Amino acid sequence: MEIGLNHYLVLATILFGIGLYGVMRRKNLLMLFFATEILLNSVNIGFAAISHYYGDLTGQMFAFFVIAIAASEVAVGLGLLIVWYKRHNSIDLDEMSLMRG
């Protein structure tokens, strides 16, 4: 069986679902970052697959941009995370409620 566009899109959807579930359920900030990465990369898979399907490089270009932005986001995020951990000795989301409404 040849692997076609649909397979890639199904994979992307499954990964997106996993990421979404992680975003919703994880209480550990680090795990939340991982879930976000899964979300972003599932979209990247979708972009790359459709780009290949249409023979249009724009989608792949977009995937690169997403990777670059995700990398910088993780860099900043991890930095903040480390500072937070040093101060509070915990990275549990439920305890990050200094700005509660």
Added chain:
Amino acid sequence: MEKYLYIALFAPLVSSLFAALFTAQPKKQFVGIVTSLLIFTSFVSSSILLVYILKGGEPIHVELMTWMATGGLYIPFGFVVDEVSVVMMMVVTLVSTVVHVYSNGYMDHDKSFNRFFAWLSAFVFSMMVLVMSDNFAGLFIGWEGVGLCSWGLIGFWYNRESATWAANEAFIMNRIADLGMLIGLFLIYWNTGTLQYDEAFAKLPYLDTATLTWTGIFLFIGAMGKSAQFPLHTWLADAMEGPTPVSALIHAATMVTAGVYLVIRAHPLFDLIPHVGLFIASLGAFVAIFAASMALVNRDMKRIIAYSTLSQLGYMFAAAGLGAYWVALFHLMAHAFFKALLFLGAGNVMHAMHDELDPFKMGGLKKTMKWTWIMMTIASFALAGVFPLAGFYSKDAILETAFVEHHFIIYTVLLFTAGLTAFYSFRLVALIFHGEERYKLFGIHPHEAYKYMLVAMSPLLVLAIIAGAFQHTFFELVEEALHAVHYHIHSEVVVWIMTIGTQAFVIAMIIYAYKKYARKDIKIPDGTSPVEQSFIYKLLFNQYYIPYFYEEYIVKPYQELSEIFWKKVDLKIVDATVDGIAKVLYSTGAATRGMQNGNLSTMLRWMVVGLVLLLLIAVAIGITVRYSERITLFLSGLGVL
């Protein structure tokens, strides 16, 4: 001449605004003086205008500015000084000047001296607008303005509950009548397309009788309220709660005659509908005798004079209704003089007796209050219509009118009322000034009023005596404006019999009143004498039970109805709806505030929910767009589109 018109009109306004500056301050004598001078200025200007018109000058018509101009509606602030309005201006400004000067003395010890003058001058301004306006809209402004000032002045002593009650009663009764008046004005505008007197009247003859009749009836309902005609008369007697100068100015000389003025002003309309005129005349005659009968037994000095005013207004309407507009206007003028004089005299008596109003508790005051006695006696003679005082000429003209027009029932009623008038007037004079000095029982030490108050009253005294002499001049003045005709009885003998008969009747009543009430052994009635036990006395003393009837059958049911509406409709439906909306919002807020708990995890979950919802909407829209044709087909199959 326009200059004088503006001075006459706006001097009272300036006066009122000036006095209004000091309303919150304790008594300032100069406020009384300045306002009196300004009103006097207005009087002088009116006199100049009167002389100008008397010399045959053209009526002055000015347009101060445009008030409303939209589409076909054009109403300017226009003022006119013609033969009719100049007479009214004279009456208003003259009596106002006298009353202003008099009030300086009368309100001497009152805390709200300044406020009194602010209201009084505001009243004069409103009255001037009413009589000088050249269109119905301006007349209506003045009409409402005098109503407002009357409210403020009846309820001047607002810490007395009876005064505020009377003020509200007067205001509300007038509102009822004003609704009629407004409908009349709408009918005029609807049918003629204008509210200017001359333009509207020019178009009236082309309208059908039914329209004219309704217009006339509704306008007259307005006049009934302001002039306190039956059945809207109860407010006038209660309005006596106000200070006495107010009663003299507003509830005797000027405001209450506004209704008569309206009928006179709209005479081209009432000329076209004589059946309504006959109704007006009949009602006038009825009110004349009805009010006079109540005055016969009343024991409140001011109320007696108020009923007398009511009765005389009935005379005026009787004349106006029969088409004798100039006679009505003449009686209005003469009545203003002697009735204001009578009221001011009553004010002197009240001051002397420390606000005692029951004439049975007075007696023998002529020794201490000689001048007041003379003035009130002459005013009463004028009111009774004794030759050669003012009332004789005007009342005689009304009686002649009724006779010549062959309305013998109206004539008889009015003639009989003339006798009643003589009786109650001199009952009052006899009780106050003659007989035993009964006030000594109450430890009162009466004193005559200030000299300048008496001097201020003297112009009215002079006019009450000589006004009748101007009858011919007056006739010539308004002859053209009101299509006046002399009512002559052809047979010389009949005239003499009528005049002498009337005079004899009136004088007999006066003597009878003196005989009955000037005796030494008058007792203060205590409700035990056979007369007081009789049905008629009780009926008259309780004002035919009409106030009782209104209270029981209109005020109370209305109050109960209001209570039902308040408790059932307002609280349970209207308020409940409004509260319900607020509660829904509040409870929604309370229920959903959990979303905003500041927890990142919760927020992310809600973000996902939002995302899913937006996606679903996008998908739904996409499907709808794609299958729009089929959906349209389906819906048209169902008959929806």
